[in-house]
Amino acid sequence: MREAGNVTDQARNVGMDVPLPIRGTWRRAGCLLVLMIVSTWSLKSAENAPLFRLPTPNRAIFEPGGESRFFAPTAGKLWPSGTFGCVRTDGRQLHEGIDILFTQTDRRGEPTDPVTAVADGSVVYVNRKSGLSNYGLYVVVRHQTSGLTIQTLYAHLATIGPGVQVGARVAAGQLIGKLGRTTNTRSSISKDRAHLHLEFNFQLNPSYAQWHARHRVGERNDHGNWNGRNLLGVDPWKLYMEQQRLGSRFDLVKWIRSSPEVCRVFVRDSDFPWIKANPAFVRPNPRANKEGVAGFEIALDFMGVPMECTPRAASEMKRLVSNQVLYVNEAELSQHPCRRWVTKSGKGWVLSTAGLELMSLLTF
Ligand SMILES: [Zn+2]
Structure with a gap:
């Protein structure tokens, strides 16, 4: 404070004709102030940015009554069959993610929605052989946040984005692929039901493949440590709604533990x-x-x-x-x-x- 006072006094003594070195000091101080304002603002906006974005342009989940435009139902059923949990075959079958409806198509009626990473992370698994999974082409991205390691999984993709390979870093909003209808099940996914199957899941054990070889003798394991048996999901719908409700106060750990x-x-x-x-x-x-x-x-x-x-x-x-x-x-x-x-x-x-x-x- 004393130094600043001295500068002012000096400036006053010489009237408006501020000597060059002092002008420099003021300029530097001004730059510093601008820098401080900009960095505080970007810190603020980082705080306000949601932890997890939506992975496609479909935002109907946040509109009142928008569920039927957001969730893709199974054939002949209503939208709740596209949500998470025991929602299939009269509650006897689990759906471990949510099915997000397409919003845009090309002339042939094929979906064209871009699928983007919901948060910063790194690619840990890519399945490029549609015939190997009922998820078709899919990508798994790992996110490390507040003492947790959680993965997001993007399934039924038509194509996988450029540079999306195991070990690659992805930023929130970065292209993962194009929404599609790939699957290896006998009944295909029709154009009107085209969707992204999205999961938030935990990997139970990083040495799954060894466990499988010992405990599931003779059973194929096409996806190594990313076998579905090794993944435990949390409800993406509830997660997004809680995050929407709490904004920057959303705490993933607290939410899961509650x-x-x-x-x-x-x-x-x-x-x-x-x-x-x-x-x-x-x-x-x-x-x-x-x-x-x-x-x-x-x-x-x-x-x-x-x-x-x-x-x-x-x-x-x-x-x-x-x-x-x-x-x-x-x-x-x-x-x-x-x-x-x-x-x-x-x-x-x-x-x-x-x-x-x-x-x-x-x-x-
Ligand atoms: Zn699904």
Whole structure:
């Protein structure tokens, strides 16, 4: 402050005829001020930019009653069949993403919507052989954000964008490919139902291919560590609506951890890849830190996402038995009939075959 005062005094002493070095100082100060304003503004706009953008020009999701223009239904059904969860075959079949309707076509009626990355990330998987998947041509992009590693998956693409290959960095809004109708299923996707199948998912274990070779002997694995069995989705519709509601206050970790848990399971492992990839899901427990970690208490949502992992000391547990079911939320369980991690056994609950497999893969 004193220095600034001196400059003013000096300037006043010489009237309007400010000496050149001082003019330079003022110019530099002016530049600095402009820089500060610009950088504060861009910081502000980065804060205000949504964490995840929509991947196509279709924005009807945010318009009242726009769902039927946003979601592509399955043949002969209504738009809810294009949403996430147990929405297929009378609730018995899972749809692990959302189907976003095309908005534009060429003269032949083929969709032309550009598909763009929802956030900055890196390409981790590209399937260029349509015949290898019911997802047809698809791309998986990894995003690292606030202690979580989450992937977005863009399926049924007509073409894959230039430079989109494993290891490539992509910026939010960058072209991933063109919306299309590719799939290997016997019934094709008709032009009027052309859509982008979008997933937000977690990779359960980065060494899936090894697990598969050991536990699924003789079963083909065309997609390595990106086998669908190794991916656990979160609901993209709910995610976008919550982000729209909260704006810059949207917190991905908080949002996922606020979803209802379907059960709690204890595993005797003290270290597994999930907690390294997603430290934001670990709940601190000073007692276990002090006495030693005997295992983890894991809360799963209906999809099986281990959204809360609490290290436990041996002294905190009645039994130190792996895969014991500690708690079941029966109301939540009955809401999602297509995913069963636990099953009734006598008066209690045990892990189902699927639940045992999930834990085996999680701790592999
Ligand atoms: Zn789909």
